[in-house]
Every structure is written in C-alpha cells, then in structure tokens.
Amino acid sequence: MTSEQTITDNLIHEFSKTIEMFGLSPADARLFTTLYLNHRPMTLDEMSQTTGKSKTSVNTGIRNLSDLNLVKQVWKKGVRKDLYAAEDDLFHRFMHMYLDKWIGHINLQKRSLDQLKEHVNKRPQGELIEEKLAHMITFHALIETTFHCVKEETNHMLVDQNKL
Amino acid sequence: MTSEQTITDNLIHEFSKTIEMFGLSPADARLFTTLYLNHRPMTLDEMSQTTGKSKTSVNTGIRNLSDLNLVKQVWKKGVRKDLYAAEDDLFHRFMHMYLDKWIGHINLQKRSLDQLKEHVNKRPQGELIEEKLAHMITFHALIETTFHCVKEETNHMLVDQNKL
DNA sequence: TTTTACGTACAGTTTAAACTGTACGAAACA
DNA sequence: TGTTTCGTACAGTTTAAACTGTACGTAAAA
Numbered sequence A, B: 001m002t003s004e005q006t007i008t009d010n011l012i013h014e015f016s017k018t019i020e021m022f023g024l025s026p027a028d029a030r031l032f033t034t035l036y037l038n039h040r041p042m043t044l045d046e047m048s049q050t051t052g053k054s055k056t057s058v059n060t061g062i063r064n065l066s067d068l069n070l071v072k073q074v075w076k077k078g079v080r081k082d083l084y085a086a087e088d089d090l091f092h093r094f095m096h097m098y099l100d101k102w103i104g105h106i107n108l109q110k111r112s113l114d115q116l117k118e119h120v121n122k123r124p125q126g127e128l129i130e131e132k133l134a135h136m137i138t139f140h141a142l143i144e145t146t147f148h149c150v151k152e153e154t155n156h157m158l159v160d161q162n163k164l
Numbered sequence C: 001t002t003t004t005a006c007g008t009a010c011a012g013t014t015t016a017a018a019c020t021g022t023a024c025g026a027a028a029c030a
Numbered sequence D: 001t002g003t004t005t006c007g008t009a010c011a012g013t014t015t016a017a018a019c020t021g022t023a024c025g026t027a028a029a030a
Helices: A002-021 A026-037 A044-051 A055-067 A090-121 A127-156 B002-021 B026-037 B044-051 B055-067 B090-121 B127-156
Strands: A071-074 A083-086 B071-074 B083-086
Touching: A002 A026, A002 B090, A002 B127, A026 A044, A026 A055, A026 A083, A026 B127, A044 A055, A055 A071, A090 A127, A090 B002, A090 B127, A127 B002, A127 B026, A127 B090, A127 B127, B002 B026, B026 B044, B026 B055, B026 B083, B044 B055, B055 B071, B090 B127
Parallel strands: none
Antiparallel strands: A071 A083, B071 B083
16 A cells, blocks of 8 residues: 555656656646546545645646646536546647647747848848857757657657557 | 847847757856857856856856857967857757757656556556556657657758858 | 535745855966 | 966855635535
C-alpha cells in the first residue's frame, strides 16, 4: 500500500518533468499528470486534496490546461460538481500545442521584424543594424520551416490504435 | 539619435522573446540579444551598463550562456578585461542546444520509466497503472523519434554562406 | 421561496527567483 | 615588492510568481 503510493508518486514526479518540457509550469504539469494517472474524472475538491493545493489554485490550473486543450470537462448524470479529465492522444495534443505556440510566435515576430526593417531602411546610418536584422529574419524563417516540417511529420505519424 | 535608440531597444525586446522560446530566462535572453546586436565583443562592465543590471548579474548570465555554448570568450591583445561575444550560426546553435536538451531529458525519462515498470510488474494489482505506464513509455518514444528526425533535418539544412 | 453547495474573483500572504553590494583572491602592472 | 584592477563568491534584499482564505454570485435542491 505505502510502496504502491510511492510508485505512483514517483511516476507523477517523473512524468511531470516531461510535461514541463512543453512549457508548462511545474504546478500545472503536476496537476495534469495527476489527472492523467487517475482512472476516472476528478472534481476540483478531489484534485485539491490529491495535489495538496487549495481549490483556487487547482481552479486556475485547470483553466490553464483547458486553454491549452489538454484537459476536458466531463458530464456525468447526477453529479453536480464539475468533472475534469485529461485528454487522450497525449502525443498529438502536446505536440500540436507546442508547435502552434512556436509557429504563432514566429508569425508575430516576422511582422514585428518587417516593420522594424522599414524604419531602419529609411535612415542612412544603419548598415550594421541592417545586416543583423537580415540575419534575424532568416533565423526566424529557418525556425519556421523547421517547425512546419515537424508539424507535417507528426500529422502523418501513426499512433497505435489505443489512441495512446 | 533618440529614435535610433528606440529602434535598437525594440529590436532587443522583440528578438529576446524569440530567444526565450528556447527556454532561456528573460534576463539571459536579453543579455544574449544585447551581445548579439553589439558590433564588437563586450566586457562585463559594458554589458552591466548597457543592460542596467549589476556586474554580478551579468556575470552569472554570461556563465549560463557559456554553458549553453551560445556565447564565447574572446581574446584581444592588450585588453585586460574579459571579452565576450555571441556565437555565430544562430540557427544551428540554438537548435542543437534545444534538441539536445529534449533528447537528454527523454533519455533520462526512458530509464526512470523502465525502472518503475520493473517495480510495477512485480505487484499483482496494478493493471490500471501498468496500462498508463505503457502509454507514457510510447509517448516518450514518439517524442524521441520526432526530435531525432528534427536533428537529422537541421543537420542537413543549408544556411547561407554568411554563416547567418 | 429559502437553503445549500458549488465555482470563481479578489486581496493579502507566502515562497522562490532575480538581483545587488560588499568583500576577497588572483592576476596584471609599477 | 606593493598597488591596482579585475572576476566571482556570498549574504542580504528586492521583485515577481504562486498560492491561500474569504467572500460573493449562481444554480441546484428542498
């Protein structure tokens, strides 16, 4: 019983570190893992008790995870409290969340840099800055094509029939 | 003059956000960008003055960036102070730094999860956990192959002759 | 309708990270 | 040799993030 608990704790601890790699805070990562390892949907109170955090913390954590489409709300007849569950298909969900974050950022930056380029063009002096700016733009372009490639690949990537 | 300064400031601000995407702290990202946009190597004191941070902060920041191989120390005859410069070839450097972080992490986790699997195997009860654990392992495997693919691709990716 | 139970907004608190100033050891200069 | 100038270790401070408890609005139950 006790060592069973320790194994689960270890599992939560380890897996959360991987979730953190996708840009989630330690707390949110831990919350997600808790939800994922639980065999059925959980209420805010249950999560609060399991994670040892306040209900408010859990609430904001769940909102973060929902915004990232990593968690879904679940309805069960006769249950008044909100129920939440981790989404299946971990790999595709996380990858898409991640890649979209990257691609979205790069798109923003492309616009910002182009705009700055306009301003730099109009002044005579800026050869040095201008050169760097060009490098920065190609830098972003390279990142963009890389992540678009990854997105393509992961889209075509087969996952076993259990939906992971 | 003043608007020239604002343009550079904007540039630093924007580009730092991209650097942060690679997992660097805002402060470290800003420091790197400052160094990158400067046309020549800088001393700790110069960076301290330019970023408005204390020398100690700059020092630890530089150490972080050096550990990630994003910054190099430069020697110049007759100059006593340490000089630092941003590495060229931004794209490959950052990508490798990033991919290595991911791949290193996944390798660690593979070992941890395998080890946990051993323990789970030995107890009768754990069908549920066992199933999840299997999913987690394939999850890591998928991530691994993905990032190995990316590494292959970026290795073969050509960058213009200016070395970016 | 009144009562109860839930989710969430908000203000205040705790905790962790970032940062600073002083002080010290080592290397360059005289 | 003594003196100066640098980099960095360390303790203390500031700042930002995470977290909590109360209090309120809303919807279900009685």
